Amino acid sequence: MTTYEIPFSVxxxxxxRAVAxxxxxxEVRDAMLRPRSxxxxxxxxxxxxxxxxTVVATTEVPxxxxxxxxxxxxxxxxxxxxVRSRGDTDHRSMTRLRLARKAQRQHGGRRGR
Known part of the structure; x- marks a missing residue:
């Protein structure tokens, strides 16, 4: 397992938001440390x-x-x-949504739409 020293907090x-x-x-680290704009x-x-x-971050260090x-x-x-099609936004639903999105990325596309 690789560990990183991260010069910012979340x-x-x-x-x-990241989980939801x-x-x-x-993705979050790259947006923070290597932004396009x-x-x-x-x-x-x-x-x-x-x-x-897009991450919104303070300009202070760190x-x-x-x-x-x-x-x-x-x-x-x-x-x-x-979110609307699932009809709810409780924690279990958001966790299922996160896992479904991760599976979509791993399989190279959007499924179930």
């Missing part, structure tokens, strides 16, 4: 976008990821449709 809210969105740690978003925060996600957002309107729409 808020409880951002961790819950079905993200893995590499960085834009200021208010007092002491910035958007750091990479791939399908930074803290405050929340995680989808980067595209299509991803927002797909996420809302998936």
């Amino acid at each position: 808020s409880h809210h951002a961790m819950k 969105m079905g993200l893995d740690g590499d 960085v834009q200021p978003c208010g007092a002491g925060k910035e958007y750091r976008q990479r791939g399908k996600i 930074a803290t990821i405050v929340t995680i957002l989808w980067s595209t309107a299509a991803a927002w729409r797909d996420d809302a449709e998936t």
Whole structure:
């Protein structure tokens, strides 16, 4: 097992968002450490976008990821449709959703739609 020294922290809210969105740690880490774009978003925060996600992080050192957002309107729409079609947002449902999304990524596409 490889361990990494991570020069940022993740808020409880951002961790819950990552789980609900079905993200893995590499996606979040890459958005934070190797973003495609960085834009200021208010007092002491910035958007750091990479791939399908945008993290909102503090600019202090060490930074803290405050929340995680989808980067595209299509991803927002797909996420809302998936949650709505399941009819609930409790923890077990969100865990099932996360696992289903992970399986979709591993099999190279979207299933069940």
